[in-house]
Amino acid sequence: MRTTPVCGYVMQPDLYIALNQAKVIKEAALRSGVSQGVMKACWDAAGEVIKAWATEGHSVALPGLGSMRFGLRAKSVAKVEDVKTSLISTRRIIFTPTQDLKDELANTSIQITCYDRNGDVVKRVTSADAGTVEDNEGDENTNTENGGSQNGSHNSGEQGQQGNQNQQSGYALTIATSGSGSATVTHDGNAVTSGSTLNEDDEVEISITPAEGQVPTASINGSSIELTEDNGVYTGSFAMPGQASALVISTGVSGEGGDGGEGLDKD
Numbered sequence: 001m002r003t004t005p006v007c008g009y010v011m012q013p014d015l016y017i018a019l020n021q022a023k024v025i026k027e028a029a030l031r032s033g034v035s036q037g038v039m040k041a042c043w044d045a046a047g048e049v050i051k052a053w054a055t056e057g058h059s060v061a062l063p064g065l066g067s068m069r070f071g072l073r074a075k076s077v078a079k080v081e082d083v084k085t086s087l088i089s090t091r092r093i094i095f096t097p098t099q100d101l102k103d104e105l106a107n108t109s110i111q112i113t114c115y116d117r118n119g120d121v122v123k124r125v126t127s128a129d130a131g132t133v134e135d136n137e138g139d140e141n142t143n144t145e146n147g148g149s150q151n152g153s154h155n156s157g158e159q160g161q162q163g164n165q166n167q168q169s170g171y172a173l174t175i176a177t178s179g180s181g182s183a184t185v186t187h188d189g190n191a192v193t194s195g196s197t198l199n200e201d202d203e204v205e206i207s208i209t210p211a212e213g214q215v216p217t218a219s220i221n222g223s224s225i226e227l228t229e230d231n232g233v234y235t236g237s238f239a240m241p242g243q244a245s246a247l248v249i250s251t252g253v254s255g256e257g258g259d260g261g262e263g264l265d266k267d
Contacts, residue, residue, distance in 0.1 A: 011112070011244055059096075066097040073201070090201060097133075106131035170199040172244045181210040181251030200242035206249065208234040214252020221245050 021043070029039040050060045050068065059069040071092045077083060097105075110127035175194035177183055184207045185192040192204060206225065208216040209232065218225040220238050227234040 062095075064098070065101060066095060068093065068095050070094070073199075102133045106133050170197045170202075171240065171242065172196070173198055173204070173240065174244075174246045175249070176246065177249045177251065179211055179214070179216070179251035181208060181214065181216065183208045183216070183249045183251050185247065185249075198240040200240055202240040203237055204240055204247075205237045206235065206247075208249065208251050210234065210252035216252050217250045219248050 025036055025039050025043055028043075029036045032039065050062070053060045054068055054070050057070075059067045061067050071094045072088055073090045073092065074087045075089065077087065108131075110129075112125045112127060113121055114123040116122050173192065173194070173196050175185060175192070186205045186207075187198060187202055192198070198204065206218055206227070208218070208227065210216040216227065216234050218227060218236060221241060225236045225238050227236040
């Protein structure tokens, strides 16, 4: 029996071209009334100061925008003797916007355009959400991340474990499965269900026991995930993209006429 695959719409911002430094300096010079040469000298000097102070562990103000600092993501451990540099997974640049900037974003109307797989527009709507802006500080306090080198190794194992469990901000992962086999999706040993929120670069593990005689498949946002077979169980993993994402798993379809690549039912 063959069923129609279920497809999902994944929302992501549609950005214009990036503005280069020369364009920004030119516009800033026009608005401030100073020459482009003076503006470029100030721009370069400010950049060097921000870079130097941020790498020393300071949170540095960005005029009119917010503040920037460096941080990291690291695994937590329960015992101090297990602390080592290999616990660090990634280093981060953390930007915290001012309240004025957050209010401006919250009050901005968002135009949503839906495209089908052929690139044709099928729907347009205007946002009517509450305008909630993600709190970077809240995410920082509930995860195993630290703002500067002076406190990078002071995070307790208990606090880190709580942060891994409380993934309060990030990106939604939609999971669609099909077939008569079974599949589990986990992160740090915890089950991940459709609609769960994960942070960018979180490692997600997949384990699939397919229907007899079938070969399973898995993909994230349309890109295939490599699976490894061991005693009839297929495993694989991927890093969570920095956007709302769709994970599609086919465990294979048993019986005559089955097709392991189709028949997706969204959880």
